[in-house]
Amino acid sequence: MIVGNAVARTRTWRVNLAVLTLLVLIVMAVIGPAVYRVDPHTMDLSIVGIGPTAIHPLGTDESGRDLLARLLAGARVSLTVGLLAMVLAVGLGTAIGTVAGFAGGWVDAVLMRLTDAALAVPALFVVILVLTFMGPSVFTLLCAIGATSWMGAARVVRGELRMLREQPFVEAARALGAPRLTIMMRHMLPSIVPTVLVAASVGVPSAILMESALSFLGLGVQPPAASWGNMLSGAQTYLTSYPWLALYPGLLILLTVLSVNTIGDALQNARG
Amino acid sequence: MILFLVRRLGHGLFVLLLVSTVTFASMMAAPGGPSLLADPKLSVTERAAIETRLGLDQPATVQYTRWLGRAVRGDLGASFLYQTSSLATISARLPQTLLLAGTALLLTLGVGIPLGISAAARPGSFWDRFVTLSSGIALAVPAFWLGLMSILVFAVWARALPAGGAVTEGDVVGLADRVRHLLLPALVLAAAGCAEVVRYTRSAARTTLALPFIQAARARGISSRRVMWRHVLPHALLSVVNVIGLQLPRLVGGAAITETVFSWPGMGRLGVEAALGRDYPLVMAVTLVVSAGVVIASIVADVTQLLMDPRIRAT
Numbered sequence: 001m002i003v004g005n006a007v008a009r010t011r012t013w014r015v016n017l018a019v020l021t022l023l024v025l026i027v028m029a030v031i032g033p034a035v036y037r038v039d040p041h042t043m044d045l046s047i048v049g050i051g052p053t054a055i056h057p058l059g060t061d062e063s064g065r066d067l068l069a070r071l072l073a074g075a076r077v078s079l080t081v082g083l084l085a086m087v088l089a090v091g092l093g094t095a096i097g098t099v100a101g102f103a104g105g106w107v108d109a110v111l112m113r114l115t116d117a118a119l120a121v122p123a124l125f126v127v128i129l130v131l132t133f134m135g136p137s138v139f140t141l142l143c144a145i146g147a148t149s150w151m152g153a154a155r156v157v158r159g160e161l162r163m164l165r166e167q168p169f170v171e172a173a174r175a176l177g178a179p180r181l182t183i184m185m186r187h188m189l190p191s192i193v194p195t196v197l198v199a200a201s202v203g204v205p206s207a208i209l210m211e212s213a214l215s216f217l218g219l220g221v222q223p224p225a226a227s228w229g230n231m232l233s234g235a236q237t238y239l240t241s242y243p244w245l246a247l248y249p250g251l252l253i254l255l256t257v258l259s260v261n262t263i264g265d266a267l268q269n270a271r272g
Numbered sequence: 273m274i275l276f277l278v279r280r281l282g283h284g285l286f287v288l289l290l291v292s293t294v295t296f297a298s299m300m301a302a303p304g305g306p307s308l309l310a311d312p313k314l315s316v317t318e319r320a321a322i323e324t325r326l327g328l329d330q331p332a333t334v335q336y337t338r339w340l341g342r343a344v345r346g347d348l349g350a351s352f353l354y355q356t357s358s359l360a361t362i363s364a365r366l367p368q369t370l371l372l373a374g375t376a377l378l379l380t381l382g383v384g385i386p387l388g389i390s391a392a393a394r395p396g397s398f399w400d401r402f403v404t405l406s407s408g409i410a411l412a413v414p415a416f417w418l419g420l421m422s423i424l425v426f427a428v429w430a431r432a433l434p435a436g437g438a439v440t441e442g443d444v445v446g447l448a449d450r451v452r453h454l455l456l457p458a459l460v461l462a463a464a465g466c467a468e469v470v471r472y473t474r475s476a477a478r479t480t481l482a483l484p485f486i487q488a489a490r491a492r493g494i495s496s497r498r499v500m501w502r503h504v505l506p507h508a509l510l511s512v513v514n515v516i517g518l519q520l521p522r523l524v525g526g527a528a529i530t531e532t533v534f535s536w537p538g539m540g541r542l543g544v545e546a547a548l549g550r551d552y553p554l555v556m557a558v559t560l561v562v563s564a565g566v567v568i569a570s571i572v573a574d575v576t577q578l579l580m581d582p583r584i585r586a587t
Contacts, residue, residue: 113283113286114290116283117283117286117287117290118290119518119521120283120284120566120567120570121287121290121291121521121563121566122521122524122525122562122563122566123521123522124521124522124526124528124529125524125525125528125543125559126294126295126559127525128525128529128540128543128544128547129546129555129558129559130295130299132544132548133298133302133550134298134301134302205412209414212416213414213416213529216416216529217529217532232414232416232417235420236420239420239423239428240428243428246417246421246424247421249417250414250417250420250421253414253417254409254413254414257412257414258409258412261408261411262408
């Protein structure tokens, strides 16, 4: 009992810290560029790769641009892209899972075989090749992440709906003669909201990691726009001369993903 | 068992068809043609002659069915850029990727499973919390950043390991040199998968610990160490093998990124070079070979799982 309480206490402590970290990161991304009014694109080749000074609190990058300003601008881009890609992936997954779970029969069989197949594809490998021909842009990046990350959501939504179909309240609605669409929209969909939220909390970190990896390879967000991933791509070239350029964006990605994962795990545990 | 294998192979072929169709369709839809045709010295008639020779003047569907027909017979065509058969180009690079991904997979299992079991042995202990926290961090680290940081620490500052490549140029290539080059990329590639294996093993072992046969083993006076490794481990492994099958596709994608960070001459970099040059046959061949590798490896994982489970083996 005492051990159980201790475990529960550490868990809330860790989750609180994760929520706090995430809030700080989001506030940084939203109001950061408005408060810290240094242009992230202004280059000054007389101050290339300097350390922290009074004017440039985190120093400058390989083109003499203010590092803090770029990190804040990058936070906006990386978090937005991560969030949008997750919305696309979870939206697509929910749609496919809903159709499969509600229709049943051969439609379900076909969609689930497709889901299994999509899970067995080395997606990141194929995405790297496809983005290489398509030419990089934020739009193709979002489509690529969405098209390769919907399978988890589709599976859990379908599973949940199949379970719900057998529930007494759905049977009652059917017995009362409610049309299928009404049963779906009014009775079943509201019940899967928590499942979708958990799927979303799993989707954000993987979308952020994928965006950063693809932008690092030069296939995502394009310079001069800053994202944490493409900042690391620039930093790779100057790894020996200005190692700190590679440090900050990576740490920020790590912190973001770690916090969202911690919150996601807690949500999942809470649902049992 | 036979029926299972047939269904699994059918599924695998469907996966390959899906991947090749998507890759081909996006390649055709993409702006820009093969770099082979971009040479400004070519006259219009010469260009048309090359297009006819390579079949590029045909509609995309015709080109695809033609490619598919040849691929089924084992002919993946000749690379535009290298002027050799795609398979020959690939066979020079494939061993490097197999070496990298294989070593990473061995590390993932060899480190992940024992760590997971040892963490589950005393839940809530300092060791358990340490392992859980470290695996949480390893899951959140972008692999390419871990690569950059490890190059910085081990190659730039400590000068202990090489920063990239598979062998030292010009030297007589010894085993020690290969191992030194392999160490960092394999560790970086293994990190995230290893963390996931730790988590699954730990939770599977904890579920197993609650089962009656473990209590029975304890009641017979078997030491808790022996219970953990001889009774819990084999049972927990059944569900872990399943996770490995699911991880394989990501291992290959991760390998492509790790290859870029460490300038490792493998399939990922070959694929990107081919895609940049719009080398259609080579892109298709690389995609097909990599996907087939993943499909075969996951079938092997599934069959292993079946063979390991005496309840299924009996039937």
